[in-house]
Amino acid sequence: MADSPEEIAKHKKLYAAIGIWLLVFSCVALALGKITWLDFGPPGATWEDILIGLSVSVVKASLVALIFMHLNHEKGLIYKTLLFTFLFFLGLMSLTLFALADPIRESFDTLNTVKGMLNRPN
Amino acid sequence: MEIPYEVAPRRDTGLFNSKLGIWLFLASEVMLFGGLFSAYIFLRVGVIEGVDAPWPWGINVHKTFVVLGFVNTLVLIISSVFVVFGWIALKERNWGRFQMFMYLTVACAAIFMALKTVEYRSKLTQHHDIKLLDNSVLEGKILDKTFDVPFEGNSVEFNLAGSAPGFIHDIEGEFPVMKATWKEYATVDGERKIVDKEAEIRSAKEFKSWFVRARTKATSDLIAERKRYRSEVAAKNKALYKEEEFTNPKGPVVDTKAILTAESAFQLHSRRRQVSPIERSDKGDSMTYLDGSTVKGTAGDDRIKFEPHYLDMQLVPIHKQKDSMVWDVLGDSHMKDAWYENREVAYEHMEEYYEGRKKEIPESMLRGYYINIQSLHGKEHAKPFWQEFFDEFKAGAGIGGGDHSDHAEHSHDQGDHEHHDDHAEEEAHAAADDHGAHNDHGAHSVVMIPRDKIKFFNSHGPRNNNYYAIYFTMTALHGLHVIGGALVLLYFVVFGKPLFLRNPEHLANRVEVGGLFWHFVDLIWIFLFPLMYLL
Numbered sequence: 001m002a003d004s005p006e007e008i009a010k011h012k013k014l015y016a017a018i019g020i021w022l023l024v025f026s027c028v029a030l031a032l033g034k035i036t037w038l039d040f041g042p043p044g045a046t047w048e049d050i051l052i053g054l055s056v057s058v059v060k061a062s063l064v065a066l067i068f069m070h071l072n073h074e075k076g077l078i079y080k081t082l083l084f085t086f087l088f089f090l091g092l093m094s095l096t097l098f099a100l101a102d103p104i105r106e107s108f109d110t111l112n113t114v115k116g117m118l119n120r121p122n
Numbered sequence: 123m124e125i126p127y128e129v130a131p132r133r134d135t136g137l138f139n140s141k142l143g144i145w146l147f148l149a150s151e152v153m154l155f156g157g158l159f160s161a162y163i164f165l166r167v168g169v170i171e172g173v174d175a176p177w178p179w180g181i182n183v184h185k186t187f188v189v190l191g192f193v194n195t196l197v198l199i200i201s202s203v204f205v206v207f208g209w210i211a212l213k214e215r216n217w218g219r220f221q222m223f224m225y226l227t228v229a230c231a232a233i234f235m236a237l238k239t240v241e242y243r244s245k246l247t248q249h250h251d252i253k254l255l256d257n258s259v260l261e262g263k264i265l266d267k268t269f270d271v272p273f274e275g276n277s278v279e280f281n282l283a284g285s286a287p288g289f290i291h292d293i294e295g296e297f298p299v300m301k302a303t304w305k306e307y308a309t310v311d312g313e314r315k316i317v318d319k320e321a322e323i324r325s326a327k328e329f330k331s332w333f334v335r336a337r338t339k340a341t342s343d344l345i346a347e348r349k350r351y352r353s354e355v356a357a358k359n360k361a362l363y364k365e366e367e368f369t370n371p372k373g374p375v376v377d378t379k380a381i382l383t384a385e386s387a388f389q390l391h392s393r394r395r396q397v398s399p400i401e402r403s404d405k406g407d408s409m410t411y412l413d414g415s416t417v418k419g420t421a422g423d424d425r426i427k428f429e430p431h432y433l434d435m436q437l438v439p440i441h442k443q444k445d446s447m448v449w450d451v452l453g454d455s456h457m458k459d460a461w462y463e464n465r466e467v468a469y470e471h472m473e474e475y476y477e478g479r480k481k482e483i484p485e486s487m488l489r490g491y492y493i494n495i496q497s498l499h500g501k502e503h504a505k506p507f508w509q510e511f512f513d514e515f516k517a518g519a520g521i522g523g524g525d526h527s528d529h530a531e532h533s534h535d536q537g538d539h540e541h542h543d544d545h546a547e548e549e550a551h552a553a554a555d556d557h558g559a560h561n562d563h564g565a566h567s568v569v570m571i572p573r574d575k576i577k578f579f580n581s582h583g584p585r586n587n588n589y590y591a592i593y594f595t596m597t598a599l600h601g602l603h604v605i606g607g608a609l610v611l612l613y614f615v616v617f618g619k620p621l622f623l624r625n626p627e628h629l630a631n632r633v634e635v636g637g638l639f640w641h642f643v644d645l646i647w648i649f650l651f652p653l654m655y656l657l
Contacts, residue, residue, distance in 0.1 A: 019203035033656030043471040044492030053652045068641045075136040085149040092160040
């Protein structure tokens with residue numbers, strides 16, 4: 001971050017603009033959740049909606065981190081620290097993927113049981 | 123002690139020390155929240171629609187609380203802008219402007235926490251789920267003292283050797299006149315005998331003093347009996363040794379049972395946690411407390427007064443939904459019509475989507491929340507969302523006193539029509555018509571749900587539901603961060619003036635570090651909001 005008051009003053013407009021963009025993106029996130037015609041994929045909250053919703057969040061988070069937290073021009077040591085954080089975070093998130101490879105075995109096939117229930121006549 | 127590199131950066135790191143410190147701290151915070159997010163996603167994606175306990179979206183999460191969460195998002199973003207402008211004011215050596223922005227930030231934190239409180243209160247006290255025996259779930263609001271078991275008692279049987287019977291705290295209204303009968307040892311004609319005793323009890327205070335006396339007597343009787351038994355055993359052993367004749371000693375005999383018989387029936391509202399799981403006999407003529415005391419009498423009207431809003435049929439197989447017991451419980455055909463009407467609309471959306479892609483509707487979509495959770499009161503969006511927001515806000519903040527004055531009441535008697543007060547029903551119907559209960563304007567009816575048709579019920583608290591457990595854990599942890607961050611910023615603005623006069627750059631660095639933490643709090647909310655409220 002620039003340290004001289006003159007340079008900082010130049011950033012005021014940027015911060016205000018980022019604030020407005022963040023508000024706009026929040027409205028977009030709300031609209032994605034509430035407005036029917038912004039419901040992507042099949043009706044209801046499906047993976048398409050989750051993907052788009054979280055993408056908006058990632059954009060917002062990036063703006064906060066890069067501009068407000070000055071990560072767009074920070075010292076190398078902080079990037080190095082955050083690289084490790086990022087890797088650990090990826091690890092944490094991929095735990096959910098590892099779980100897919102190790103599902104709970106059931107004594108009966110739940111899905112087909114339900115399917116049978118659905119197809120059974122009254 | 124002088125702490126180095128508070129203002130000027132260290133040459134090797136290029137950073138002032140506290141900045142490196144806060145980034146290391148924030149890195150650890152990412153791990154903390156990352157673990158929780160990971161756990162949340164793990165549980166969320168593992169839910170099989172219509173098979174596991176349903177994830178409660180589409181009920182309240184999808185509607186009114188979204189607005190509260192959204193307002194909180196705006197508040198946090200605006201506060202982030204204030205922090206950064208406060209820091210700029212310090213860099214420009216403008217104490218007045220710095221103060222203003224910091225106070226505004228703290229005010230934003232206060233608004234955030236106030237809205238959070240409204241939301242928590244609303245979830246914990248204004249919203250309930252009732253799961254019926256066939257797994258259909260009614261979402262709405264319980265209107266009575268449901269956690270009490272109503273009972274009309276005539277007599278109580280309990281043990282003098284235990285603690286004071288719990289029923290004594292649950293009597294409603296005036297204390298009944300009771301006759302206590304019990305047995306104790308007394309010396310009659312020089313012989314120790316069990317005698318029947320009687321006493322009249324007129325108040326809870328009298329009961330307590332009587333109970334303490336009787337218990338003390340029962341205890342001393344027991345001690346005396348044990349003593350007698352021990353000495354008889356010793357005498358028997360002695361006789362055995364000397365090969366003399368002996369009689370087998372009789373074990374300690376103390377009858378500690380006591381019975382209270384009331385002159386007239388008394389009303390109990392027993393605290394559910396004090397009553398044993400098999401709380402009432404099949405005939406409903408007795409009720410047992412966890413302390414072992416049994417009250418005899420007749421069961422009160424044990425139905426839950428409930429205002430249904432939504433019906434969740436995810437766990438009821440589709441071919442059984444038409445005959446679900448929930449329709450008997452609701453009793454009002456307009457709710458059934460409204461539910462099916464909404465479901466039809468949802469199904470048509472689904473059909474349209476898949477027909478356009480020349481695909482069959484996947485079975486999981488038919489079992490899912492989109493089809494199976496519907497409003498019982500007309501169209502989903504009958505009320506403008508801001509109206510719902512203000513209603514929710516009022517309810518959560520406890521504004522407006524009588525919270526059901528707006529709602530039409532339609533008492534519905536379940537299988538008990540002969541006792542139905544026709545006049546009351548007419549009045550209820552008239553009230554319902556006045557308020558438009560049988561329409562699409564979102565007014566709610568009130569039904570009475572018999573307890574024997576209920577599997578369980580609970581509020582939207584963290585106790586019985588994975589979603590709410592994670593919701594409360596994560597939002598409360600985030601809320602603590604908000605409070606912590608606001609306190610730090612408040613400290614800078616209240617106590618920072620001397621440092622500002624002495625070394626403004628030092629204060630600016632401190633505020634920058636506090637601000638980094640504040641932005642991080644904002645950042646967490648940016649993910650929490652869509653994850654918890656929208657997806």
